[in-house]
Amino acid sequence: MNKNRVSTPYVFGPVPSRRLGLSLGVDLLPRKTCTYDCLYCQVGRTTDRCAEPRDLVPVEAVIRQVAERLRECSADVVTLSGSGEPTLHSGIQRVIEAVREVMDMQVAVLTNGSLLWRPEVRERLLAAHKVLPTLTSGYEETFQRIHRPHPQITLARLLEGLSAFRKEYRGLFLLEVVFLAGLNDTDREVERLREVIGRIAPDRVQLNTVARPPADPGAVALDRDRLKAIMTFLGNRAEIVAEFQRKGTRGAGxxxxxxxxxxxxxxxxxxxxxxxxxxxxxxxxxxxxxxxxxxxxxxxxxxxxxxxxxxxxxxxxxxxxxxxx
Ligand code: SF4
Missing domain, CATH: 1.10.10.10 (Winged helix-like DNA-binding domain superfamily/Winged helix DNA-binding domain)
Structure with a gap:
């Protein structure tokens, strides 16, 4: 067994994902590195809040571990996510291309989307099969309250990046909208969201709420009825992200x-x-x-x-x- 894998595991799972199927996770970041420090984060508080992509964990070791794990088990997709924002790793493109071209696997990127205003970050994600960014509000004040972003990140930049990426990207663009009770679930918030989402025009809008213990107890889940009402209001591209129902696993150990x-x-x-x-x-x-x-x-x-x-x-x-x- 590879010594590096034992000391620093960059690959986890496969785990059943509500949105992606059986997903082999890849973590490109030291815990916890992010552009945001979201109230609802399930990893915990951000300890390295930054906005400048850099070389974080060693890409060659990551690629080796993914290949090794795929020899031991099967998965529907390799998902780049992890302990924060994966686009903060400047080597993300090499991982995407290796998984896609050498291992012939589907690649998904779970991103908060906050760095997509940077052309070089958009370019790095173009080879992924699916990109799943997150949005919570069309108002700067609510955005700041929920995400506590790095000072370089504003809602205007996030929206600019999402729209630009949508125009350039040919894969599946699934926009996650996370709702927190009392913060972004009012009619005013939802109306603005509909407007903003209409401009971005994602393939699908996936409605989510706080499913696991959050970083901040102020992040409260929305009840299902309200989520359903919002889904109807947002139109036929919107869906509630349902609990994963798949039975059993394949070779997960x-x-x-x-x-x-x-x-x-x-x-x-x-x-x-x-x-x-x-x-x-x-x-x-x-x-x-x-x-x-x-x-x-x-x-x-x-x-x-x-x-x-x-x-x-x-x-x-x-x-x-x-x-x-
Ligand atoms: S963007 Fe994701 S990883 Fe970063 S703080 Fe928010 S929920 Fe946590």
Whole structure:
């Protein structure tokens, strides 16, 4: 086994994704590097808030790990996401091209879209099959409140980047709109969003809310009825991102190391961990009890569901995590 993979895993899963199918995740960033510090982030607070793309984790090691993992298991898509904003890695294009051309896999990029106003960042994403940026508001004040962006990032820049990318990009452009109760779910907000989304003209609009324990308790999930009403208002390109229903996994492996690695990436429910890792509920409970006893993970209730969350002190410097967008 590759020594680098053991010390610094850049690849996680495959995990069932509500939006992409069985997704092999690739983390291009040290935890936690982002242009934003969103209220709803499931990775935790941003520790390196920046806006200048640079060489972050080693691209060759990432590509090697993806190839190794794909020899061990199958996946529908390789998804670049991770512990923050993947377009902050200036080498993202090399990873996309290697996965697409050498490994012949579908590539998706989960991005907050905040750097798409930069032509070189747009250029780097053109080879991806799917790009999934995020929008929450058409008002600067709400945008600032929800995302707490780097000072270089404004709503005007985000919208300029989304529109420019839409014109240049030939793949599938899926715009995620994240709703937080009391922040961007008013009629005024939704009306402005419809206007702005109409100008961007994405292939689809995927409505989301806070599904896992957020970085800030002020991020409150929208109820399903309100989300449905918004979906109707936004028109036929809009859909609610449903919970993933796929049964079982293919070669995702099992055991304590994989489970702990999965929880490091994002808060996890028992049911999804069992499905993803092929664990039976008794084995899962044994493993999780051991982690809880050692203080490696903690339980957290969110919307009546128990999530297992990594203890902050357990995550070493440079470890990776999923942003779960
Ligand atoms: S939700 Fe995504 S964009 Fe927002 S802080 Fe977390 S990683 Fe960054």
């Amino acid at each position: 099992n055991g304590g190391r994989e489970l702990l690695e999965m929880i490091r990436r994002r808060p996890v429910r028992a049911e999804e961990a069992c499905k993803t890792l092929g664990l039976d509920p008794v084995t899962f409970q044994d493993l999780i009890r051991g982690f809880l006893d050692k203080g490696l993970v903690r339980e957290e209730e969110h919307l009546g569901t128990t999530f297992y969350v990594i203890s902050e002190r357990e995550v070493p410097e440079g470890e990776q995590n999923s942003n779960g967008r």
